[in-house]
Amino acid sequence: MKEKRLKIAIQRSGRLSEPSSELLKKCDINFQDGLGKLRSLAENFPLEIFSLRDNDIPQYVEDGVADIGIVGENIIAESGCNIEMVAKLGFGRCRLSLAVPKAFPYSATKDLDGLRIATTYPAILKNYLNGRSVKADIHNISGSVEIAPSIGLADAVCDLVGSGSTLFSNGLVEVETVMTSEAVLISNRTLEPGLQKILDKLLFRISAVRAAQQNKYILLNAPNEKLDEISQLLPGIKSPTIMPLAESGWSSLHSVINENDFWNIVEKLRDAGAEGILVLSIDQMISGRDSIGV
Numbered sequence: 562m563k564e565k566r567l568k569i570a571i572q573r574s575g576r577l578s579e580p581s582s583e584l585l586k587k588c589d590i591n592f593q594d595g596l597g598k599l600r601s602l603a604e605n606f607p608l609e610i611f612s613l614r615d616n617d618i619p620q621y622v623e624d625g626v627a628d629i630g631i632v633g634e635n636i637i638a639e640s641g642c643n644i645e646m647v648a649k650l651g652f653g654r655c656r657l658s659l660a661v662p663k664a665f666p667y668s669a670t671k672d673l674d675g676l677r678i679a680t681t682y683p684a685i686l687k688n689y690l691n692g693r694s695v696k697a698d699i700h701n702i703s704g705s706v707e708i709a710p711s712i713g714l715a716d717a718v719c720d721l722v723g724s725g726s727t728l729f730s731n732g733l734v735e736v737e738t739v740m741t742s743e744a745v746l747i748s749n750r751t752l753e754p755g756l757q758k759i760l761d762k763l764l765f766r767i768s769a770v771r772a773a774q775q776n777k778y779i780l781l782n783a784p785n786e787k788l789d790e791i792s793q794l795l796p797g798i799k800s801p802t803i804m805p806l807a808e809s810g811w812s813s814l815h816s817v818i819n820e821n822d823f824w825n826i827v828e829k830l831r832d833a834g835a836e837g838i839l840v841l842s843i844d845q846m847i848s849g850r851d852s853i854g855v
């Protein structure tokens with residue numbers, strides 16, 4: 562019998578394409594001939610990968626052409642497709658914002674009344690403006706939105722902003738965030754049980770990779786009389802591992818710390834008498850209670 566494969570759609574080229582394939586690689590999923598093709602089979606996991614335009618991914622997942630996909634929340638919202646959002650993935654963070662030329666005396670959304678706004682996100686923008694009773698003329702264009710005001714096509718734009726450098730270099734100022742977005746794993750709403758099982762396995766790996774990205778492994782030496790104080794600073798998964806060193810009166814402590822608290826904790830450890838502090842990145846982290854969601 563032919564092996565069942567879960568079909569995943571990822572962005573072929575653009576802001577999510579590299580981090581999406583990186584995530585699958587970190588899950589130890591290898592691809593025949595790499596990932597440059599429109600369609601690739603994973604060698605060591607029952608997965609088939611389609612590389613597609615990101616705009617098409619929600620529809621393909623709704624129709625069951627692909628079972629799951631990695632796509633930005635902005636694309637999902639614009640598509641209006643009926644799909645399941647399974648997990649936020651923590652990359653591709655950006656925002657969809659309204660921006661106006663530098664000289665525009667903007668103070669509130671109402672200032673956009675009667676103006677022309679260029680965007681590739683007409684549905685989201687329409688919804689946003691309706692919610693604020695603003696009537697603007699939405700120009701749906703397929704790209705290079707930022708130049709629309711300077712060529713006389715629009716008075717304002719609604720576009721994705723990451724670093725903000727594209728707006729800046731086109732003389733535009735961000736005035737309102739319409740929505741924030743990041744990459745999300747989506748799924749068809751009616752996956753058959755065999756495919757759902759493969760998705761659960763994939764989610765387990767993604768969860769381990771994400772936990773690892775958010776934590777660091779720390780090793781340090783400490784005088785025994787400071788062990789209690791230093792242990793209090795190291796919550797770890799449960800509690801730190803403590804092992805005696807060859808030098809009497811000293812121990813080695815191993816633990817895991819969250820990246821967000823990292824520098825703060827390291828400074829406190831040093832002040833408390835820790836020496837020889839080593840910090841290592843973690844490939845995967847499985848605590849036994851992993852779960853990710855939206």
Ligand code: PRP
Binds near residue numbers: 576706724727728
């Ligand atoms: C978006 C957006 C801008 C750019 C902004 O395009 O349309 O061109 O990113 O990024 P910045 O704030 O970091 O300068 P994207 O690369 O996502 O591709 P797109 O043209 O398909 O929207």
